[in-house]
Amino acid sequence: MAISTPRFFAALLCVAASLQIGCISPEEPGTLVPPTADQDPALPQRTITVAGEARAIHTETFGDPSNPALFLLHDMLADYRAFQVFEALSDRYFVVMWDQRGHGLSERIADGEYTVDSIVEEIDALKALHSPNAPVTLIGHGFGAAYAALYMSRRPASVSQAVLMEPVGLNGQIYNDSYYSVFDDSTWNATIARMLWQNEALTATDHETIDYRALSFVADARWTKLNCDNTNPPPFPVWRPGGYVEILRERMIEGGGSIHEYKFDFAAGLSTFPAMVRILVSDCSALGFDFQNKNNRPLIQHSEIVVIRASGHRMFIEQPSATLIAVKDYLSEY
Numbered sequence: 277m278a279i280s281t282p283r284f285f286a287a288l289l290c291v292a293a294s295l296q297i298g299c300i301s302p303e304e305p306g307t308l309v310p311p312t313a314d315q316d317p318a319l320p321q322r323t324i325t326v327a328g329e330a331r332a333i334h335t336e337t338f339g340d341p342s343n344p345a346l347f348l349l350h351d352m353l354a355d356y357r358a359f360q361v362f363e364a365l366s367d368r369y370f371v372v373m374w375d376q377r378g379h380g381l382s383e384r385i386a387d388g389e390y391t392v393d394s395i396v397e398e399i400d401a402l403k404a405l406h407s408p409n410a411p412v413t414l415i416g417h418g419f420g421a422a423y424a425a426l427y428m429s430r431r432p433a434s435v436s437q438a439v440l441m442e443p444v445g446l447n448g449q450i451y452n453d454s455y456y457s458v459f460d461d462s463t464w465n466a467t468i469a470r471m472l473w474q475n476e477a478l479t480a481t482d483h484e485t486i487d488y489r490a491l492s493f494v495a496d497a498r499w500t501k502l503n504c505d506n507t508n509p510p511p512f513p514v515w516r517p518g519g520y521v522e523i524l525r526e527r528m529i530e531g532g533g534s535i536h537e538y539k540f541d542f543a544a545g546l547s548t549f550p551a552m553v554r555i556l557v558s559d560c561s562a563l564g565f566d567f568q569n570k571n572n573r574p575l576i577q578h579s580e581i582v583v584i585r586a587s588g589h590r591m592f593i594e595q596p597s598a599t600l601i602a603v604k605d606y607l608s609e610y
Contacts, residue, residue: 308488309516314383324401326377327385327394334381335374337406339366344436345407347399348373351418352525353494353517355380361596362415365603369413372406376420379518384483390524392426392540399427403434411436415603418563418589419525422446422542425576428553429545437610439603441556442502442563442589443572446546448538450571451529458501458562486519493517502589504560510594543575553579554606556599558587582606 306315313321313332321332334355346369348359356373357380365371375382377398378390403412411434416424421443428435444458445451494514503509531539546553553576557564565583573579582602587594 308484309491310381312381312383312516316381319381321382322405324398324405326397326401327389327391329385329389331377331385332383333374333377333402335372335402337373338363338371339369341370341406343368343370344410344413345370345372345403346413346415347402347406349399349414349416349420349424350376350379351420352522353490353514353519354417354420354512355382355515355517357513357515358590358593361592361600362603364600365607368607370406372402374402375515376518376521378521378524380515382518384518384520385524387524390521390528392528392542395423396427396430399423400431400434413437413439413607415439415441416443417441417592419444425546425572426542428549429543432545432549435549435551437551437607438553439556439606440553440572441591441599442558442561442568443555444563446543446572446575447541448529448531451538451540454562454567454571457567483520487516490517490519490522500589501562502560504586504588504594510588510590512590512593543572546576549577551578552606552610554602554610555579555581556584556591556602557581558584558589558591558594560587561589563589 310316311319313319313334319334320336321334323330323332325331336356343366346365348356348362348371350356350359355375359373362371362373377383377394378385406412414424414427414435414437416422416439418441421440422445424438424440425443425446428438445454491514494512494517500506529538529540555568555573555576557568559565561567565581568581573581584591584595584598584602587598592599
């Protein structure tokens, strides 16, 4: 059933009100969504310091630590739960998966901790833990692929290989021009995002409420144009979305500008990045071959595009075997 505009806005207003008067009132961590690493010491985790704050990061590693390190970067409203297919790469790599700060089961962050520099600093911190003396391989999806590109741009000597799975536009101009071709603005835009995540003084309980509501966006992909069938999108496994990070992300990529006037450049150094980069695309997504070939591929000095057939944006869920083969072929060749 489609979400009608009045019902959708009513739900948003309920969430906004719940932060103050309690449409949903969890009494302790874990009531609505799983607790985060700082709340549950049993979760596999490490502490990293980024933007001057020490945060507990939910993370797991697979394989021999003496092998080359491979980092996986998940998309928005996601965590590393959906990346389990890539455990198979641990036969040759030391695979590092983590929920980025403020996402998944990692500790929530405050306003001021989410900047372009802090994204680079976060990957630096993981590299210092797992591969301090050697470059790493990066695999990213969506915004995670854009952040991988940012890291390659800023730290070219720290990256040996990269697979970008349908990155969003890598600079503000592309993102501006393509916004309405990717997102269905009748049900999602920056204004609605601000309504949804509007509380500026979030407590741990407030984060639970926001993240619980954000699960509806993960389950209902009709606010994007990324699936073969948006009325019946494939299930996407997520432990816990990072709701508040989405308003912080909007602020960051707008660069202080107005709504849908994005001012960022994650690709400034990619024109001289020396290694071959593989861009994986699906054949249903608005971020597929035509988008990447026109927009992102020209920004990268050496790149190639491989199509995963019969799939949308969540290719590693819809076609895990084909996606894994495409990744392995690249890793073996380059």
